Amino acid sequence: MPDQPASRPSLWRRIAESRNGLGFLFMLPAAVFLLCFLTYPLGLGVWLGFTDTRIGRPGEFIGLENYQWLNDDPVFWLSVFNTLFYTTIASVLKFGLGLWLALLLNRHLPAKNFFRAIILLPWVVPTVLSALAFWWIFDSQFSIISWLLMKWGLISQPINFLGDPWTARWSVIAANVWRGIPFVAISLLAGLQTIPQSLNEAAAIDGATPWQRFTKVTLPLLTPIIAVVMTFSVLFTFTDFQLIYVLTRGGPVNATHLMATLSFQRAIPGGQLGEGAAIAVAMIPFLLAAILFSFFGLQRRKWQQGAD
Amino acid sequence: MASVTIRDVRKSYGAVEVMHGVSVDIDEGEFVVLVGPSGCGKSTLLRMLAGLEHITAGQILIGDKVVNDLPPKERDIAMVFQNYALYPHLTVAENMGFSLKLKGVSRHEIEQKVTPAAEILGLAHLLDRYPRQLSGGQRQRVAMGRAIVRDPQVFLFDEPLSNLDAKLRVTMRTEIKNLHHRLQTTTVYVTHDQIEAMTMADKIVVMHDGRVEQIGAPLELYDRPANLFVAGFIGSPAMNMIAGRIEGGAFVSEGGQRLPLPPGAHAGSGKLIYGARPEAITLGGDIPLTILVTEPTGAETHVVGQLGGTQVTCVFRERLTAGPGEIVNVAIDAAAVHLFDAESGVRLSN
Numbered sequence: 001m002p003d004q005p006a007s008r009p010s011l012w013r014r015i016a017e018s019r020n021g022l023g024f025l026f027m028l029p030a031a032v033f034l035l036c037f038l039t040y041p042l043g044l045g046v047w048l049g050f051t052d053t054r055i056g057r058p059g060e061f062i063g064l065e066n067y068q069w070l071n072d073d074p075v076f077w078l079s080v081f082n083t084l085f086y087t088t089i090a091s092v093l094k095f096g097l098g099l100w101l102a103l104l105l106n107r108h109l110p111a112k113n114f115f116r117a118i119i120l121l122p123w124v125v126p127t128v129l130s131a132l133a134f135w136w137i138f139d140s141q142f143s144i145i146s147w148l149l150m151k152w153g154l155i156s157q158p159i160n161f162l163g164d165p166w167t168a169r170w171s172v173i174a175a176n177v178w179r180g181i182p183f184v185a186i187s188l189l190a191g192l193q194t195i196p197q198s199l200n201e202a203a204a205i206d207g208a209t210p211w212q213r214f215t216k217v218t219l220p221l222l223t224p225i226i227a228v229v230m231t232f233s234v235l236f237t238f239t240d241f242q243l244i245y246v247l248t249r250g251g252p253v254n255a256t257h258l259m260a261t262l263s264f265q266r267a268i269p270g271g272q273l274g275e276g277a278a279i280a281v282a283m284i285p286f287l288l289a290a291i292l293f294s295f296f297g298l299q300r301r302k303w304q305q306g307a308d
Numbered sequence: 309m310a311s312v313t314i315r316d317v318r319k320s321y322g323a324v325e326v327m328h329g330v331s332v333d334i335d336e337g338e339f340v341v342l343v344g345p346s347g348c349g350k351s352t353l354l355r356m357l358a359g360l361e362h363i364t365a366g367q368i369l370i371g372d373k374v375v376n377d378l379p380p381k382e383r384d385i386a387m388v389f390q391n392y393a394l395y396p397h398l399t400v401a402e403n404m405g406f407s408l409k410l411k412g413v414s415r416h417e418i419e420q421k422v423t424p425a426a427e428i429l430g431l432a433h434l435l436d437r438y439p440r441q442l443s444g445g446q447r448q449r450v451a452m453g454r455a456i457v458r459d460p461q462v463f464l465f466d467e468p469l470s471n472l473d474a475k476l477r478v479t480m481r482t483e484i485k486n487l488h489h490r491l492q493t494t495t496v497y498v499t500h501d502q503i504e505a506m507t508m509a510d511k512i513v514v515m516h517d518g519r520v521e522q523i524g525a526p527l528e529l530y531d532r533p534a535n536l537f538v539a540g541f542i543g544s545p546a547m548n549m550i551a552g553r554i555e556g557g558a559f560v561s562e563g564g565q566r567l568p569l570p571p572g573a574h575a576g577s578g579k580l581i582y583g584a585r586p587e588a589i590t591l592g593g594d595i596p597l598t599i600l601v602t603e604p605t606g607a608e609t610h611v612v613g614q615l616g617g618t619q620v621t622c623v624f625r626e627r628l629t630a631g632p633g634e635i636v637n638v639a640i641d642a643a644a645v646h647l648f649d650a651e652s653g654v655r656l657s658n
Contacts, residue, residue, distance in 0.1 A: 201360050202393035206407035206458075207381035216410075220397040 048277035055271040066278035075254050076279065079262040083286075086173060086258060087237045093177045094233055095226075098184025103214075105185065106192045116189070123182035131246035134175040138162050138247070162248050165255030172247055172256050176240060183236075184229055191225030192218070231294035235287060259283050309494055310371035310384075310461040311336045312357065317366035319352055319518075327352060327518040329366065334511070337492045339485075343505040344515035344541070350498045351466055353515070357496060358387050358464055370461055386455035387464040390471065392447045394439040394454075400426070401435040404453045425456045428487070445476045452487065463488075465497040469504065481507055502542050506530070514538050532646075536653035539583050539646060545610065548589070548620040550582040551650060559647075563617020565595065568642035579650035584640050586610070586623040593639025597622070599632050 015021035049066055053059030070076045105116055122130060137144055138161035146158035161171045195218060203213045241260040244250065250257035250265060257265070259279055267276020312334040319327035327349045334340045342350040355361040357368060359380035368375050375383050394403050402409075404425060405418040413421075426432045429449040439447055448468060455463055465484070469477045485508050488495050499505055505512050506526045514521040514529065514537070521541075522534040533539035539547045552561035559567040559582050567582060589597075595615065603610040604627065611622045615638070622638065630636050647656040 196391065196393065198389045198391055198393035199395060201358075201380075202387070202389060202395075202454075203406075204360070205358060205380045205385065205387050206454075207410045212410060216406075217395060 045277045046281055048274050049281040050278075051274045053273040053277075055268075055273060059274050062274070066275050067282070069275065070278055070282065075257070076262065076282075078254055079250075079257045079259050079279075080282075082169070082254075082256060083238060083258045083260075083283075085169065086176070086240070086256075087234060090173050090176045090180065090237050091230065091234050093173070094180045094184045094237075095230055097177065098181050098229075099188055099226075101181065101185040102188035102192055105189050116186070119185055120182050122179050123186075127179065127242040128246055130179055131175065131243045134171075134178075134243075135162075135247055138171050138175075163252055165252060168248055168252055168256050172244055175243055175247060176237060179243065180233060180237065184233055187229040188222065188225060191222050191229075194225075195221050227294050227297075231291060234290050234294075238287060238290070239283065309336050309492065311338075311369075312462055312494060312496065313367070313369040314353070314357070315367040315369070317353070317356060317368060318364045319349070319356065319361070320364045325364075325518070327364075330515070330518070330520050331366075332513050332520065332523060334494060334496065337494055339488050339495045339497065339508060339510045340513060341497045341499060341505040341509035341511075342513045342515060343499055343502055344521075346500055347517075348515040349518040350500075350513075350515050354387075354464055354466055354496060354498045357462075358385055359383050384461040385464055386458040386460040386462075387466065388448075388451045388455055388468045390467045392439075392451040392468075392471075394447055394450055396439050399436050399438055400431060400442070400450050400453075403439065403450055404457045406454065407458050421457050421459075422453075425453045428456065428490070429453050429483075444472050445480060448472060448480060449483075452484070456487070456491065461494065463493050463495040465495065467499055468497075469499070470501075477504075484508065503544060506542065512542075514541060516541075532655070533583075534655055536581060536583075536648050539648065539655075543585060545586045545621040545623065547583045547585050547646070548615075548618070548622075549648075550584070550616060550618045550620070551579065552582060552616075553578065553580055561616035561618060565616025567595065567616065568640055568645070570642050570645045570647065573647055573656070580656070581648040581650050581653075583646035583648060584620075585644060586621045588641045588644040589615075589620065589622040589638050590641065591624055591626055591628075591636065591638055593637050595638050595640065596635050597638045598635050599630055601632060602628055602630075604628070 009017070015025065048059070050061055050063060051059030052062045052065070101119065105112070105119065109115060136142070140160045140163055141158055143158055143161060145161075146155070149155045150158070159167060162168045199217055199221070200213055203217045208216060239260050240258060241264065244256055244258055244261045245264070248256045250261045254262075259282065263276045263279035263283075265276075266272045266279060270276070312332075314330060314332040314334075316329045316331050317327060318325060318329055330349070330353060332340070342353060344350050352361055356363050357370075359375065359378060359382075363376050370383055370385070395406065398406065401419075401422055404422045408418045408421060422435070423432070426435055429452060431446070431449055431453055434442065434446060434450075439450065442450065448471075451468070468484070469480050472480060481504060484497075497504075497508060509526055511523065512526055512529055513523050516537050522529055522538045524532075529538055529542050533542060533547075536549070540549065550559075550561045550567070552559055552567075554560070554569065554573070557569065559569050559580070561567060561582065567584075597611070597620070598614040599611055600614065600619070601612040603612075607625075609624045609626065609628045611624060611628065613620060613622065613636075628636070648654065649656055
């Protein structure tokens with residue numbers, strides 16, 4: 001007798017019983033989520049960059065026209081400079097101060113856990129809230145910093161923190177550093193704690209001074225973590241938006257406009273969705289470069305590799 | 309090479325004293341093992357010797373120099389850690405030459421010192437590897453190599469074999485002993501394993517609760533333990549302890565069993581502990597032993613049984629046909645019996 005079709009298991013059953021089918025099913029929710037909220041917006045953004053879409057008007061494909069336009073736009077290049085300056089200075093400061101803080105917290109301090117918790121506060125506070133606090137600190141008339149310096153007789157009139165291009169740049173960097181240190185410090189502290197105490201003791205017996213123990217034992221062992229932490233830190237800083245938008249909105253005279261804020265400014269209040277998207281897309285090469293540098297330059301260490 | 313003198317060393321953490329006045333004299337070139345159960349203070353003592361731990365009171369001398377306040381690097385010692393503490397980012401050769409590099413020794417000279425040390429330890433073909441590419445035994449050797457290259461006054465070992473498997477431990481034991489024989493460097497070795505202590509030491513320091521219980525050559529401790537702690541700690545299987553008292557020229561256990569007294573034992577009163585090593589109990593005699601478990605190991609038979617109301621372990625040279633539940637008659641070699649005061653634990657017989 002031939003096989004009876006009725007005895008074949010149903011399609012659903014066959015999927016549910018196959019290893020790959022089941023795997024696919026389990027993956028589906030995450031895949032749908034990523035496609036809807038990551039791939040689609042990214043793809044749409046890249047597409048918009050090639051169109052002349054405005055708010056209220058569907059655009060047409062115009063090729064690289066937006067990019068040619070940006071290439072001739074001094075404000076765009078200023079924002080590129082600002083972004084690189086902001087990212088470089090803030091990252092270096094966050095790394096230096098974060099590492100220093102992590103080393104301090106790694107020692108035996110009284111109330112160690114209390115300090116570790118306190119350190120996290122700037123990271124926990126919503127960015128807008130801390131930005132508002134800094135806005136007040138940097139206020140042109142009521143700044144507490146100006147007030148203090150005047151009290152001490154160091155300056156005669158309030159500093160116009162956010163009104164002058166260069167003081168504004170340094171001011172937003174200061175706010176960003178304040179906010180970013182906890183992430184670096186706590187991550188590096190976690191890294192420091194994976195380094196066995198006996199390595200330091202062995203180095204001390206081998207005749208290393210505290211500075212040599214730091215440079216020849218602690219720092220090399222920390223580099224893998226530093227690479228990861230600083231990649232993230234650079235990415236966060238490069239794409240920063242909230243802080244700038246609350247503090248200066250890119251002013252004065254575009255002096256603190258980052259690529260992210262300029263992109264938003266052109267796209268939403270300015271209505272030029274295509275151009276805004278093009279600015280955002282222009283950030284991608286920089287971010288990729290940062291990731292590749294970290295991956296190839298810092299994370300691949302021979303002593304960590306598995307086989308020989 | 310130097311002698312080491314530890315004089316009434318104490319250690320307190322806050323108000324809690326954990327080391328209560330330890331004194332040990334270590335001669336030049338001697339191999340001394342600090343042994344004791346975990347928490348007895350042996351590692352702390354070693355770390356104080358290394359300068360990794362502060363000394364609360366007392367003195368430590370290396371050679372004739374008081375080193376109490378010297379930092380580790382000025383003590384001219386080398387230490388092998390329990391987890392080896394190899395620098396993971398340096399190759400075997402770099403690990404071994406690290407201390408010389410810090411001293412500013414030329415690369416050529418470092419190589420001249422590292423190569424022979426690597427050859428002694430059979431590491432010559434591994435010099436370019438990283439620690440993570442080595443087996444446990446090889447890492448252990450690198451750690452020793454790092455110590456040898458330093459050519460220090462004193463070698464310190466902190467439970468160096470405890471991370472190795474049983475077989476490798478025996479091999480490395482021999483290697484360390486061999487190395488000491490070759491280099492004749494004063495060595496202080498910490499372990500909780502009394503067999504390691506017995507097999508390796510010129511002199512054993514038995515520690516317990518931050519005190520030295522007894523210092524002596526391995527067999528001296530085995531044959532004449534100064535107190536119950538040492539008697540129970542040294543020797544495997546452990547010494548049998550039978551509680552009782554002396555009555556009418558014999559030892560009577562709490563279970564009423566009469567046991568022969570060692571010659572010269574004076575008829576003291578009070579509670580005593582009768583100590584007999586497993587091999588001091590032999591087959592054939594008039595003391596009944598109820599067998600609980602027999603463990604034939606081939607060369608000898610370990611028997612756990614009831615003797616005079618106490619559980620004892622015997623090691624017989626003969627093979628035994630009797631099984632659990634049966635009773636065999638045994639004799640105790642009176643000359644090898646130890647008597648201890650039950651209260652103070654102090655040895656009574658000579």
